[in-house]
Amino acid sequence: MKRSRVPDACALRYCAVGEIAAALEPRLRNADAETLRRWLREQARSSAKAAPARWQDAWIEREIPAGAKVLDLGCGGGELLSRLMREKKVRGQGVEIDPAAVMRCVALDVPVLQSDLDDGLQGFADGRFDFVILEETVQTLRHPLRVLNEMLRVGRHGIVSFPNFGYWRVRLALALEGRMPVTERLPYRWHDTPNIHLFTLRDLLDWADEAGVRIVRGYSLVEGEVRPLSAEDNLRAEEALLVLARRRGARKERQGAAARRAGDRRREDGGR
Amino acid sequence: MKRASQKKYDPPESPRSVGWTKSQTVRLIPPGAPWRLESGGVLRAVEVEYETYGELNRARNNAVLVLHALSGDAHVAGWDAEAEARGRRWRLRKPGWWDEVVGPGKALDTRRFFVICSNVLGGCYGTTGPRSINPETGRRYGLSFPRVTVGDWVRLQARLLDHLGIERLHGVVGGSLGGQQAIEWAMAFPDRVERCIVLAASPRLSAQGLAFNAVGRFAIMNDPKFAGGDYEDGQGPNAGLAAARMLAHITYLSEKGMHHKFGRRLRNGRRADFGFGVEFEVESYLEYQGRTFVERFDADAYLYITRAMDYYDCAESWGGGDLARACRRVRAKILVVSFSSDWLYPPAHCKEFALQLCRAGKPVSYVEVPSTLGHDAFLVETEAVGGLISSFFAPGASEVSA
Structure with missing residues (x-):
């Protein structure tokens, strides 16, 4: 050329x-x-209107009914679980990799397992939890899809919140600066960021579609306000929070897959 | 010499020390009411020596039972007022084995908790054991003492609590073999334990662990002075016991920890003298460990206690071989703590236990403390361990919850 x-x-x-x-x-x-x-x-x-600190917590609390069994993956210092346990009497269990954060959980009387999510959740039985939370964690994982799938194996519902790399300010920053964007929600530089798998809202919705996962409800953070998820949010939302569940039949499909593995030869793919 | 003696201890008059201590002894199995052990053996009289610190509150709900490890004893904290009188001169040099953790204002705060620790059955610190006199023969039991198990120890501790008028413990805590007793407590008496801390221990010893214990016993039993376990006090298989201790001590450290502590340094910086004596610092250290151990421990007791450690398997005792089933018995909140360089009870085994509890639907915490100190870390990493103990036994006490 x-x-x-x-x-x-x-x-x-x-x-x-x-x-x-x-x-x-x-x-x-x-x-x-x-x-x-x-x-x-x-x-x-102008810059984006600030969202309330840890806005996701309040919305997660709304989603979770009293007395539910809740697993918080990447629970940090256990603040959310502690509040859920106190105010909603949930049976909470956290998983966290950072030893200092684990200590804080113990101090808050939140049961916590020090573990690397990327090692998988083999320790947890199928369907043991009503809700599994991945708050601002997916983008830090080495094997995000493995963990997302595991989340919906051990829990009936998953709650995922994440920074949307499709957010227009991020896109503008990348387009104009030609550098990895540094924003309030993504405050790291390319080399020191824990966010090793950044993705857009659309990426996640595509995955859900392919994986037989239903979006039960969705919220997005737009200009500092939380509102129900809508079609143009891949551009507008700074962050998103989705409640996920396996599509009806998808579970069967998975069981079918297990049965196939066990030697029962049936047709290749259930119904994508 | 660079020994542990460089450590600064809280003197008995320190406000952070429990001060001078006196052990107590109680006859828990009276003659005439024989007690059957798990091995099928029967004991007709059992005395238990124990210590307590702090005060039992009115509601009787502030008791914490500390469980000692293989070579530990009931003297957890403070300075033994009777060390000289009872011929336990090694206690003149230092306070109880967990003095850094247990005391007024310490992690296990004796102003808040009533702390209890008793010597295990079959040991050599006052509780009935192979060196006790068999009331039926008037002679020492020696190896005719019935084999004891961790389950027996815990049932005997429960009797001690009955004696002290304590129905329910606020907590149990122990490391290594003490940690296995803590597990046993949570399974054998699920309604009597509120909170349980298991340090550097898993539901059973690995094949490697069994192997080390076997070599230790081999050294003792093949020492010509062993005499079938029927030796006179002080005339026993000291060489064998020292060898067992030296070997065991290696398993309490880590490769990295040993390298840091000793490297290949020669003692006193001397040149190699091409002899077979103690030349390297690491040799000197082990030799010291062996020598001081025989002053304070008994060879027969070593056989009994390591055997109890070998046999312990809570999945067998409480789940018919199925650990998940055994875990379902637990009602206590459990905290499992492992240490990254521990290869006697490796982190993976401790974590697996925590995951089993989780699978059984129990609230459980698992923490891996980073350390190069090997298995010994549970005794030495007092800052991390102390922090965990204080927050797990008294959550919210040190911090206002968010």
Whole structure:
């Protein structure tokens, strides 16, 4: 390819930015470079409205009924479980890898197993928990899909919250800066981040679709406010929180798979 | 010499020490009411020596039972006021074995808890054992003493609690063989234990652990002075017992820990003298461990206690071989603590036990303390262990919950 045919870097930038801007504000579709530049300057001055600290906790608490059996994967210092145990009388169990956080759990009287989620959850029996929580944890795992699948094996419901890498400010930062974005929700640089598997809301929904997982409910954090998940949130949501369950039949499908492994030869794939 | 003696102990007059202590002895199995052991053996009279610190409260719900390990004893904290009188001179040099953890204002706070520890059956510290006089023959039991088990120990401890008027324990805590007693407590008396801490122990000893115990006993029993276990006090198989201790001591350390502590250094920085005496520092250390052990321990007791350790398997005792079934008995909250470099009770085994409890639907905590000190870490890493003990036995006491 000849050098002269490579589009001007500036044009490329505005092409990506133009798409994002238009998706957010239809009036910007086909706007000229000057309008876009002005819009960008405005955006750069504003920053996302701050969300309440650990906003997910409040929504997770709403989802979990009193007396439920709850497993919190990556439970940190056990604050959420402690509150759930106190206020909702849930039977809580945490798993956490960081020894200092584990000590804090013990001090809060939260049962906690010091363990690496990436080693799997073989220790837990099928369906032992009503809810399994993965709060701001999936993106830190080496084997995120293995853990997500395990979550829905040991729990009837999964609750997953995560930073959405499809969020428009993240996209703009990447498009304009050409560097890994550093935002309030993603405060690390590329080399010191625990977030080794960043993904977008759409990525997760795609996985759910393929894996026979149903989105029972979803919430997104948009401009500091939590609202029910909607179609354009892959661009708008800074973070998302999803309640997941196996699709009806999907469990059978899995059992079928187990039966196949046991020697019963049936048709290859159940019903994707 | 660089010995443990460099450690600073709280003197008896320190406000953080339980001070001068006196053990107590009680006859728990009176003659005329024979007691059958798990091995099928029968004892007609059993005395138990124990110590307590702190006060039992009015509600009688602040008792914590400490369970000692293989070579431990009931002298957990403070300074033995009768060390000289009772010929336990080694206790003049240092306080009880867990003095750093147990005392007023310490992790296991004796201002808050009534702490109890008793010597195990078959040992050599005052509780009836192979060196006791058999009332039927008027002579020492020696190897005619019935074989004892961890289950027997715990049932005897339960009788001690009956004697002290304690129905339910706030907690049990022990490390190594003491940790196995803690497990046994949670399974044998699920309604009598509120909280249980298992340090550096798993539901059973590995084949490797069995092997080390076997070599230790071999050294004792093949010492010509063993005399079938019927030796005079002080005239026993000291060489064999020292060898057993030296070997066991290796299993309490780790490769890395030994390297840090001794490396290949020669004693006093001397040159090699091409002899077979004690030359390397590590040799000197082990030799010291062996020598001081024979001053304070008995060879017959060593056989009985290591055998109890070998036999212990709570899955067998309480689950017909199925650990999951045994775990379902538990009602206590359990904290299992392992130490990263422990190869006698490796972290993986401790964690598996915690997972079994979890599978049985029990609230359980599992912590792996990073340490290069091997199995010994449960005694030496007092800061980490103390922190866990205080927060698990008194949650919320040190911190306002968020």
